[in-house]
Amino acid sequence: MKYAEWNQLFIRGEWKEGKSSNKYINQNPYSKEVLAEIRLANKQDMDDAYASARDAQRAWAKVSATEKTAVIERAIAILEGKREELVPLMVREQGCTVLKANVEIGIATGFMREAATYPGRIHDEELSSITAGKENHLYCLPVGVVGVIAPWNFPLHLAMRSVVAAIATGNAVVLKPDLQTYISGGCVIAKVFEEAGLPSGVLNLVVSDLAEVGDYFIEHPIPRMISFTGSTAAGRHIASVTGKHLKKTALELGGNNAFIVLEDADLDQAVAAAMFGKFMHQGQICMAVNRFVVDRKVYGAFVERLTDKASQLAVGNPEDPNTVIGPLINRNQVDKILRVIGESVALGARIVLAGSVEDNLMAPTIVVDVKNDMPIAQSELFGPVAAIIPVDSEEEAIQVANASDYGLSGAVFSGSLERGEAVAQQIHTGMIHVNDQSVNDEPHIAFGGEKGSGLGRFNGKWSIEEFTTIKWISVQREPRHYPFS
Structure with missing residues (x-):
């Protein structure tokens, strides 16, 4: 062409x-x-x-x-x-x-x-x-x-x-x-x-x-x-x-979408969904997962599995059909994300997977021990960065998910579909998905x-x-x- x-x-x-x-x-x-x-x-x-x-x-x-x-x-x-x-x-x-x-x-x-x-x-x-x-x-x-x-x-x-x-x-x-x-x-x-x-x-x-x-x-x-x-x-x-x-x-x-993992969730299923919901198009999607809100009982296991999977993603030239993570749209986006990560680390967050940065390319990065009032949890990142917040209960997970100026999409993972939907009904968003990730759009379903x-x-x-x-x-x-x- x-x-x-x-x-x-x-x-x-x-x-x-x-x-x-x-x-x-x-x-x-x-x-x-x-x-x-x-x-x-x-x-x-x-x-x-x-x-x-x-x-x-x-x-x-x-x-x-x-x-x-x-x-x-x-x-x-x-x-x-x-x-x-x-x-x-x-x-x-x-x-x-x-x-x-x-x-x-x-x-x-x-x-x-x-x-x-x-x-x-x-x-x-x-x-x-x-x-x-x-x-x-x-x-x-x-x-x-x-x-x-x-x-x-x-x-x-x-x-x-x-x-x-x-x-x-x-x-x-x-x-x-x-x-x-x-x-x-x-x-x-x-x-x-x-x-x-x-x-x-x-x-x-x-x-x-x-x-x-x-x-x-x-x-x-x-x-x-x-x-x-x-x-x-x-x-x-x-x-x-x-x-x-x-x-x-x-x-x-925009969105600041929460991905809630309750203590009874199937972690393999949750991690598989998390990978797509976070890293599709380098996270540059309004519905992409912005905050992972994970029960402390399964927090360590979830972080370990997500980190392992994310570290294996192919990063590079998007014209290569095997590439999963291509460049961000411009360098300003990269610099904004790096600044937000730095500010949050200064407040106590920890980087467990430090993705390399070259020009507009940014490899997957995972930040843990995040608190919901940190910049990384309150900003719409629009990049391949997973911010993971530990919580001690279902009630705290709901409170954290709702403590945002945004309300676009979200996800809830639970071993009980009934429990998952009951939690989903309490999240203040226009859309939310039980045992699926947050990036969903269907031509005949209300979107907003x-x-x-x-x-x-x-x-x-x-x-x-x-x-x-x-x-x-x-x-x-x-x-x-x-x-x-």
Whole structure:
């Protein structure tokens, strides 16, 4: 694939150069190879993209459910057909492993299949009235134009999740991917829908720098909804801006997910799950395990087994199919993690597996004797570092898990499924899994967090609700008698 060709915006059905005077150089996080250079979007480009979406949306909303579904199904076939060329692109742009790239493509197409059912599942409703001679009609309508802001860690999947749901429910979209992954999180999606025959203007792509455009993307008067996936700090700011402008907002934010191991847990099962839940994509997943909360009765055995397994993971070039741990997205992420580890060690935590660090590569690291108020337990690490907290009881485990500003996902391991679910019900998260790790996402199941982990729910019927609005029209079929006239 010629990466240099991915150097344009997509507005009103045309690939065009951005109008900014600034450019962005897209580099491989592992090799530092320059993949592409793009001239960025400025505010005028955003005006054009949003106007394009507004102009196209009304006609798209009137397209039959059958044709909307057909467009999405064609897009699925096109995306699947590009797997062979997309996997190396994603590996080089994201620094992800070959396994992760294949998994991400599979997840993205799975969500597209679910969204392809949405047009046929949107139904209007008629309800009775307390007023004689009145009919109440409730219409489920698109919100209009949706601005989608996507992150860098699962850019194809997390951009597609909102883009395809919005399109399926009759909206038009302006997509703004993260600069670091603008190809797999933006250009690829625009190209797939272009080839699928999506009408011009229904999907638009802008690639911009926050330092240049500021809040213009979310403040713009045309979009009636902003869908954002990213950090909690950025989400709080977006919510404050969209709240001021009374825009609908869907936020999927960060996590500080607890993996609870009770004293009756099957440790082999728990460790196997822990390995995936912690180290998949170097831990750069909002649902990744951030804190292991382990009963002291099995603490030593759990630490020993996890350390042994983690020390054997292959670290290195993500283009090698055997690699499990590739580079972090940039050096700033590495430095942040090292700082947090150092601060926590100064407070009494101990490193039992010290992963080597070279450029953006960080080998698995395990830190024990962690207390829940240490920086390593209160920060969303987004790296291959396991922080393990000992507790003396089930009650303390629940208390520790809940002592966080986040509430996205989690896990509970117990020899009793009933006990595990009873504990899970007491954890303040939007999602939690018994005898499984915390990284789970299914296209038809409600996905979202509590507290600092977000607002709203994605997937299935919940996405239909998020990307539509309800309009009440009443029809008075016979004269109504009023108290005065």
